[in-house]
Amino acid sequence: MSSHEVGPGLTKRTSRGGALTTNFSSEVFDNQVVPSSLGSISPVLRAAKEVEAEQPRVAYLCRFHAFEKAHRLDPSSTGRGVRQFKTALLQRLERDNAPSLAARVKKSDAREIQSFYQEYYENYVRSLDQGEQGDRVQLGKAYQTAEVLFEVLCAVNKTEKVEEVDPEIIAAAKDVQEKKEIYTPYNILPLDAAGASQPIMQLEEIKAAVAALWNTHGLNWPTLFEQHRQKAGDLDILDWLRAMFGFQKDNVRNQREHLILLLSNVHVRLVPKPEPFNQLDERAVDAVMHKLFKNYKTWCKFLGRKHNLRLPQQYQEVQQRKMLYMGLYLLIWGEAANIRFMPECLCFIFHNMSYELHGHLAGNVGTMTGDSIKPSYGGDEEAFLRKVITPLYRVIDKEAKKSRNGKAPHSSWCNYDDLNEYFWCFGPCFELPWLPQVEVY
Template sequence: MSTLDAGLTRRPSRSAAMTTFSTEVFDNEVVPSSLGSIAPILRIATEIESERPRVAYLCRFYAFEKAHRLDQSSSGRGVRQFKTALLQRLERDNASSLASRIKKTDAREIESYYQQYYEQYVRALDQGEQADRAQLGKAYQTAGVLFEVLCAVNKSEKVEEVAPEIIAAARDVQEKKEIYAPYNILPLDAAGASQSIMQLEEVKAAVAALWNTRGLNWPGAFEPQRQKAGDLDILDWLRAMFGFQRDNVRNQREHLILLLANNHIRLHPKPEPLNKLDERAVDAVMNKLFKNYKTWCKFLGRKHSLRLPQGPQEIQQRKILYMGLYLLIWGEAANVRFMPECLCYIFHNMAYELHGLLAGNVSIVTGENIKPSYGGDDEAFLRKVITPIYRVIDKEAKKSKDGKASNTDWCNYDDLNEYFWFVYTYYIGAS
């Protein structure tokens, strides 16, 4: 396991003598934002503390080491204090948790508890459509974390083989975790179809519209993911072609479905049938999303990139593709959202590339569809489009010297955004 940085000279040891500290109970509520991925581990440690103290200790120990891997220099805000407090908690609990250990080794202890948890909680709760979705989703998350800790403990104790039944259980948990995915409002995973909100005709209509991927050519490298995930929708296709992040796609999928469903339910007269997305709802959302973009194009004297096909069957799909693309750009824009005309510029060019992809332009070298100019590989949009722009913003912000520098020495958001009001007129238009 990894060593600590110079700022934390003590390293917790499972055999170290117990020391006394007056620190308060340590839980996931005080985890620094930069270490957010370890919060579930600490939550689980708190929940199982009374039942199996040693397993809780092992979870915290693993969380400590993971925190150190994430920020070895403890440079993040609150990270050094967090590590120190967690270290003290580990040293305080080591001896008492060791005394309460049921098995002879830590590896056997957590292996025993993992089997017990899988049988008594996971399998007991998994009752098909009658299962409590919230409790079952939490149980699968807990089991996944426990297996992660189990593997780390086995590695530290040089345990080479894991019991076949545990491997089988872990494989089952991993598959079910993807089915019972966390969600905000709409349970769009395979287990959510029976939920009340998913029975609304307007929601069904919006979901069905996003599932219409007829005529879209998927990249060959994405085929294994399609086979594994089953049916994929329009936003998945945009991710495959433009390199958006998975979680951004999940968030904007729910966002777009709710926008479409909310406008669909307000229509008068009511559409027939209700479970088919009405074009009026699509147009209402599209007009709101692209109002500023069309104003930007008009100011520059440029034709917008919202090109619709001739056939009525593909028009709705094309509109949803444009809306999905815009929301995915916005979802990963971070501080660039304060520069709306910059977003217009990004969307204008990517929508033009989208039109080329849909037109079936293929590479004479690879024989596959031409990808966006920045590549389109996994998470490419964030790394190759947003990050370079943000670095310019960050550089200019540092020139301000915390607001003490003259306004003529640095550019603020308005100055940078103003560039995208004239970029076509003075640069592209002149070439």
């Protein structure tokens, strides 16, 4: 077996059969093998590797910034693999400092990275951005690298006490931030302006579901969100639910794709074929609703309560209301975490939130305050996670700790089924106040 150097600090050993095995070394962090607890520094290390050939000093500054972030995230290096990772990264920094400093063109690190950032933005990012003709994958990577470079630039300026940043750099950073959101990586559907020309978005069943989701006619937006809406352009039903109930932005993005695919998959299989095909058929909406709310309706029937899936009198508003109910349920499910193991608890949450939703749409909520779209727990950023899910999770966590890792008798603590059983009892279940009176933060 022989060995040869394939890069600074990385050794590959070649067996006689030709197979390659890589030893752990100081280069491992460049291959994105970072401890899970330090995942947020991976983009910084990827940016360092990308620019290293052209600008080694900037690559060094990126790795130095990654080391500082890693130390802030885990200062005592208690996480799995963190100590080894930080040691390898520090060794790499010590080795690269002198040669990268010798290769520096400008008089200071601040000027060096500012100069490179401008060059990278003007000569690479802008040349790639050709609208719908551009390469989405390459553009996404370029904007992410540019964002990282600006983050490192700000850190270097702070270290060297540089108070002013060139206005051109600030303008470029704002443009990068806006475009980065447009070219965010997606799962299946590119649901942004830049993805409209992609083949999958040309399918009629996809267009039909997307059009139904964009029907926000008659929905009143919060004042602050209305201003954002005017800048961002058209927003859909799930954005409205996020504005009202405080769901997370990424949850909205995931459930938007989820709901579109559920509806389009049923729509395309309908017999007889819908006419016109590019409009979402009511049969598809009803089929998806039946699947989503079968357990909820069973739960309501068992407890002798009328469900809150109330539809309006006007026919043209019926489909929108159904989309709102389905979107609300999926958004609740998307942030429920371990509460998903308590399906009747989810029914209880949806039952109360759908009641509030109906009140908002009927204009019966918030008339005293003048704001008709705030739920009882407030619709601020991530309010649902903080004020609904987290208090319930803490109850589960408290009960789990009573088990003493399974050593305590089961009669002394409650598991998921025991807690979920509470929501099968008519009296205690509906005597529970909405919401849990727990201050999370």
